[in-house]
Amino acid sequence: MDEIIITTMTSIDIPEVFDIEKLSFSTPWSRETLIYEVEKNLFAKYVVAKIDDIVVGYGGMWMIIDEAHITNIAVHPEYRGIHVGDEILKALIDKSQDIGVYAMTLEVRKTNIVAQNLYRKYGFEFAGVRSKYYADNNEDAIIMWKNGIKID
Numbered sequence: 001m002d003e004i005i006i007t008t009m010t011s012i013d014i015p016e017v018f019d020i021e022k023l024s025f026s027t028p029w030s031r032e033t034l035i036y037e038v039e040k041n042l043f044a045k046y047v048v049a050k051i052d053d054i055v056v057g058y059g060g061m062w063m064i065i066d067e068a069h070i071t072n073i074a075v076h077p078e079y080r081g082i083h084v085g086d087e088i089l090k091a092l093i094d095k096s097q098d099i100g101v102y103a104m105t106l107e108v109r110k111t112n113i114v115a116q117n118l119y120r121k122y123g124f125e126f127a128g129v130r131s132k133y134y135a136d137n138n139e140d141a142i143i144m145w146k147n148g149i150k151i152d
Contacts, residue, residue, distance in 0.1 A: 002051050004084055006091040009038055009046035009058060016055035017048065024074035026136045037071075045099075047091045049075070049084045059088040061096070061104070068096045068149075070106035073115070085118055093122060093149065101149045107133060107141035119144050 009017065014034050021028040029037075037044045037060060045068075046060035057075035061068045070092060075084045096104055107130060108115045124144040133141035 004056075004082075004087045005050045006047050006087055007050065009048045009060070011035065011038055013048045013055050013058070014038065017058045020055065020058060020074050020076045021072075023077055025072075027134075029072070044071075045092070045095055047088060047095070049088050051079065051084075057084040057088050059092050061092055063096075063099060063101065066100060066102045068092070068099075068101045068104045070104060085115075086121075089118060089122055093146075096149050102147065104146045104149060106144055108144060109134060110140040110142055116142060116144070119146075122146065 014031060018028075018031045018034055021034070038046055041062070043062045043064065044060060045063060046058060048055045049057040055076075056079040057073070059070065059073035061070045073085060073088050073092075075088070093104065104124070105127070106119065106124070108119065110129070124146045126142060127145045128143040130141040130143060132138040
């Protein structure tokens with residue numbers, strides 16, 4: 001397997017990211033939403049993971065004062081299990097640290113144990129539950145936080 005390269009997402013990456021979005025989520029974001037996030041949302045920061053110049057995963061977050069809210073992380077099904085998600089999450093944490101963020105948060109499906117374990121591996125901790133958060137099946141979301149991002 002070739003090296004996983006993390007770069008800033010651009011509009012050129014949207015078609016591949018949209019394909020991953022559709023394969024990964026029961027209620028995927030639209031192509032238009034992805035375009036808005038990358039081109040117009042000044043609070044959004046997105047990265048893509050590439051292997052051999054193919055987008056195999058992506059992740060994003062919104063920067064809100066000194067906090068970051070991870071909006072999504074997804075890996076193409078054919079590339080799961082080879083630490084692409086790890087590299088994306090590490091890149092988002094690094095980017096947050098560079099910007100001066102002190103804490104990060106996210107919601108994850110209660111049944112998505114793989115993702116919860118990934119987040120715990122990088123210091124995210126359980127902080128609560130959003131009851132019936134996911135509209136597709138009314139599944140609860142686990143709220144997780146990671147504090148102490150910025151190094152003074």
